[in-house]
Amino acid sequence: MVEFNSNILVTLALLIIVTWAWKIASWLFFQPKRLEWHLRRQGLRGNPYRLWHGDLKDMKSSTLETQSKEINLHDDISSYAVPFDHHIIQKYGKKSFVWIGPIPRLNIMDPDMIRDILINYNTFHKPKGNFLLKLLVDGLAFEEGERWAKLRKILNPAFNLHKLKNMLPAIYLSCSEIVSKWETLISPTGSSEINVLPYLAYLSADVISRTAFGSSYEEGRRIFQLQKEQIQLILENSQSSYIPGWRFLPTKSNKKMKEINREIRAIVKDLISKREKKLKEGEMKTEDLLGMLLESNIKEIQESGNKKDAGITIDQVIEECKLFYFAGQETTSNLLAWTMVMLATHRNWPERAREEVFQVFGNNKPDFEGLNHLKVAIATCDYKVTMILNEVLRLYPPVSMVSRKTYETTKLGDVTLPPGVEHLLHITFVHHDTELWGDDAKEFNPERFSQGVAKAVQKPNSYFPFGLGPRICIGQNLATIEAKMAVAMILQRFLFELSPSYLHGPQIRLTLQPREAIEQHGEMVWRLKEIDLETRAILRDVMSSSEKRMRVGEKDAKDFNPERVANAAKKPPNSFLPFGLGPRIRIGQNFAMMEAKVAIALILQNFSFEVSPILCTCSSANSSTSVWSSNNSK
Numbered sequence: 209m210v211e212f213n214s215n216i217l218v219t220l221a222l223l224i225i226v227t228w229a230w231k232i233a234s235w236l237f238f239q240p241k242r243l244e245w246h247l248r249r250q251g252l253r254g255n256p257y258r259l260w261h262g263d264l265k266d267m268k269s270s271t272l273e274t275q276s277k278e279i280n281l282h283d284d285i286s287s288y289a290v291p292f293d294h295h296i297i298q299k300y301g302k303k304s305f306v307w308i309g310p311i312p313r314l315n316i317m318d319p320d321m322i323r324d325i326l327i328n329y330n331t332f333h334k335p336k337g338n339f340l341l342k343l344l345v346d347g348l349a350f351e352e353g354e355r356w357a358k359l360r361k362i363l364n365p366a367f368n369l370h371k372l373k374n375m376l377p378a379i380y381l382s383c384s385e386i387v388s389k390w391e392t393l394i395s396p397t398g399s400s401e402i403n404v405l406p407y408l409a410y411l412s413a414d415v416i417s418r419t420a421f422g423s424s425y426e427e428g429r430r431i432f433q434l435q436k437e438q439i440q441l442i443l444e445n446s447q448s449s450y451i452p453g454w455r456f457l458p459t460k461s462n463k464k465m466k467e468i469n470r471e472i473r474a475i476v477k478d479l480i481s482k483r484e485k486k487l488k489e490g491e492m493k494t495e496d497l498l499g500m501l502l503e504s505n506i507k508e509i510q511e512s513g514n515k516k517d518a519g520i521t522i523d524q525v526i527e528e529c530k531l532f533y534f535a536g537q538e539t540t541s542n543l544l545a546w547t548m549v550m551l552a553t554h555r556n557w558p559e560r561a562r563e564e565v566f567q568v569f570g571n572n573k574p575d576f577e578g579l580n581h582l583k584v585a586i587a588t589c590d591y592k593v594t595m596i597l598n599e600v601l602r603l604y605p606p607v608s609m610v611s612r613k614t615y616e617t618t619k620l621g622d623v624t625l626p627p628g629v630e631h632l633l634h635i636t637f638v639h640h641d642t643e644l645w646g647d648d649a650k651e652f653n654p655e656r657f658s659q660g661v662a663k664a665v666q667k668p669n670s671y672f673p674f675g676l677g678p679r680i681c682i683g684q685n686l687a688t689i690e691a692k693m694a695v696a697m698i699l700q701r702f703l704f705e706l707s708p709s710y711l712h713g714p715q716i717r718l719t720l721q722p723r724e725a726i727e728q729h730g731e732m733v734w735r736l737k738e739i740d741l742e743t744r745a746i747l748r749d750v751m752s753s754s755e756k757r758m759r760v761g762e763k764d765a766k767d768f769n770p771e772r773v774a775n776a777a778k779k780p781p782n783s784f785l786p787f788g789l790g791p792r793i794r795i796g797q798n799f800a801m802m803e804a805k806v807a808i809a810l811i812l813q814n815f816s817f818e819v820s821p822i823l824c825t826c827s828s829a830n831s832s833t834s835v836w837s838s839n840n841s842k
């Protein structure tokens with residue numbers, strides 16, 4: 209009997225071992241080989257499958273090698289930020305694939321395919337099984353099918369543009385805190401070098417804290433810090449190959465990640481219960497995301513006739529709140545960081561946008577009483593600032609790629625995909641494609657959006673910084689309002705330029721970030737110069753009078769006649785070149801002009817002056833001393 213039992217046990221153990229061995233062999237070898245055969249048969253190309261790692265090792269080394277170097281602002285960022293995929297596309301063409309371990313991932317850059325994939329969200333799913341990412345966030349962004357539809361229905365009302373306008377005071381407070389802080393950091397001489405990155409990160413975390421929880425940044429601070437730590441751990445883990453079951457092992461980093469997750473959940477839970485208590489006591493209006501989410505949830509339950517599974521549980525509410533932080537913080541702060549880089553290096557654009565900001569905001573700081581005006585201002589401050597933000601989102605899309613996976617045989621264009629293939633929709637590559645955007649695709653030119661997004665694109669679906677279709681970013685309006693408000697308030701108060709120590713090198717760590725943000729030790733510094741109220745008024749006048757000057761004709765070439773410069777465009781090309789010409793034109797041109805305009809305007813406002821009789825105009829520049837006699841005109 210004992211012998212019989214032990215025979216059964218041995219057979220069972222053997223059976224289990226053989227089954228697992230077969231599963232592992234299939235997962236590591238037979239399945240990838242079968243998928244490869246299907247793809248190659250249909251004209252798709254990529255590296256031959258290499259056991260377990262696929263292309264992961266090459267991907268890691270090519271990223272490290274490429275990103276150890278610095279690039280110029282005008283260089284192509286696609287080959288820098290996503291070097292391996294870029295290399296594969298160059299080598300095998302647009303119909304190519306990359307091996308993510310044993311899984312082939314197609315490179316998708318065709319706008320029609322992008323539409324087909326993102327519209328058919330029930331066929332093309334978000335790849336599941338990324339446990340590490342799930343530790344960081346879960347909820348709407350990772351749900352599928354009916355669960356996703358139910359959640360989206362409950363969450364949608366909270367992100368409605370009309371409701372978001374009620375959050376303007378909260379967003380204003382966050383922006384105001386940052387610009388006031390910068391004002392205090394600026395030295396009495398009026399200009400200072402400030403590392404703006406931490407402030408931009410603070411700003412978008414603060415906006416989420418205030419709009420989601422109606423509380424200050426301080427209360428949400430811990431969540432923000434913990435999520436940053438979690439992202440770091442996840443990135444470290446995701447760089448090694450995936451091993452099934454690894455997550456259950458009590459490794460140091462697995463334990464740390466679970467601990468962080470528990471702490472974040474506890475903080476959010478506490479915030480929610482305080483919120484619910486206040487709601488019950490009728491103390492607080494429901495004008496924050498959490499309040500609206502809870503309200504919308506109650507409505508959903510009531511409309512379903514109080515069905516048990518209608519609405520969402522407290523655990524799901526916690527996940528959504530974590531998701532707001534995750535999805536909204538880094539994305540928006542990177543949008544702002546790239547906007548500042550672009551404005552600092554394309555000086556005519558801040559001037560043009562500043563003019564618009566002065567027109568809608570006036571010279572005064574917007575304050576609480578002026579919030580109604582602010583609502584109108586933000587809605588109308590819609591031209592140049594929006595053009596700039598659209599162009600930044602095109603060139604530096606914070607979410608630079610989205611992925612999908614098919615779990616059944618699916619047709620995509622002229623290819624039939626076997627189940628198990630992933631798709632990477634390269635937002636950056638599509639946004640930089642000269643076939644879709646013209647020869648200047650890689651240049652910063654907000655003008656292309658002057659007639660709106662629909663007219664800027666040559667082919668539909670070639671611009672999708674917020675995704676497309678039913679799963680388009682739910683926070684798009686919130687991010688846009690925050691970015692507009694922040695850019696407007698920064699332009700209204702500061703002139704800025706990049707510090708010479710800035711190193712350009714956009715890299716993807718979940719989002720597309722400046723190199724400094726990743727290296728953490730580097731600094732993305734701007735030389736900020738505060739524009740005081742008086743100067744703002746002068747600046748505004750200088751700007752509007754420049755329009756009048758444009759209409760004036762020319763006089764004799766040797767006379768001092770500033771009016772002629774306004775007509776320089778009518779002169780033969782290249783006959784006015786005080787800052788040089790071509791690609792090496794002085795980078796500081798606009799900054800110098802702005803500074804000179806402000807200085808001259810202030811001098812003219814405060815002094816009348818004349819050249820002293822002792823000034824000798826024919827002596828050499830080195831030996832002569834310019835002397836003015838001035839009278840304070842006040």
Ligand code: HEM
Binds near residue numbers: 348532
């Ligand atoms: C500049 C800022 C932002 C950018 C560029 C951005 C980009 C995107 C993109 C491309 C997607 C689609 C992902 C996919 O299809 O796989 C997405 C989805 C999402 N975003 Fe954003 N986002 C931004 C800000 C925000 C903010 C502020 C929030 C919330 C507070 C947010 C919440 C979400 C959520 C919840 C989803 C998932 C939607 C769903 O699956 O139904 N995002 N975002």
